Amino acid sequence: MAIDLSRISLRPFNLTDVDDFMLWAGDDQVTRFLRWKTFTSKEEALTFINDVCIPHPWRRSICINDRSIGFVSIFPGSGDDRCRADMGYGIATKYWGQGITTKAVKIALSQVFKDFPNLVRLQSFVAVENIASQRVLEKVGFLKEGMLRKYSYLKGNLEDLFVYSFLATDSFPVVDP
């Protein structure tokens, strides 16, 4: 049964999200293309939520009915790079393939350019094997600019990454109800 996408929202993390957080952040499939390691204990997760998620410049929990099922993170640059920010996201496997991440990224887009007035370019680096994530970005309206060969390590593997971008001057997608 398809999820009603009006139940999807973004909000900051709370420590009380820890059990829900572990359901997706403790899953290797979810963290496979992320830089951070799969969480193995509630203590680890609490520390991470407290030390990283909550003080983060822009990290949101993707929620269904206010329960955390994933995240979207935006990392702005500084100095000459302040026109630019990197975006990452992940979501529990149970919710893959239903348009939820696409909706969450559209919501993030509608907020982040206002939250960071210097932001001109939002970019995302996606492993070439991560087809699902590439589709999310394409559906939202990001432009694939090229493939960066052997750009960085991901879980110990040297990866070719596609670079995608969305500019403040691009056409913003409508966030469906």
Add this chain to the structure above:
Amino acid sequence: MEGGGNEFTGEITLRPLELSDIDDFMAWASDEKVTRFCTWEPAICLNGHTIGDISVTKNSGNDKCRGELGYVLGSKYWGRGIATKVVKQVANTIFAEWPHLERLEAIVDVENLGSQRVLEKAGFQREGVLRKYMLLKGKTRDMVMFSRLSSDPKS
């Protein structure tokens, strides 16, 4: 990265620069300067000439496979294949000197055609245009990304 500035400091001798000076320049370029961590340094004097600067910045952690090449050459020395020769020399030697390095990249303004030609001649591959990638003198600029891998053939 800029293709060259209009100024250089240091004492200028009265003879024209000769191609034989390039060997000294490259000995320096492939030795100390490629191990620097920063981007731009004050101009370097060499045999009384300062003609340019070349550097490769290191990264750490998951990005240690990647280094960014930057270079600047006094405009007086443009058009003679000097930058190409120096970039080739660095690209041909740095992977042996830095075993962790897999990818040497260079990010060039879309309007800097001279610098793009240098990289192409030095065997770099053009990967794409990064729109409004960075601020240069207060304006956002589109930049072209180039790379050369340790597995690419020597130029």
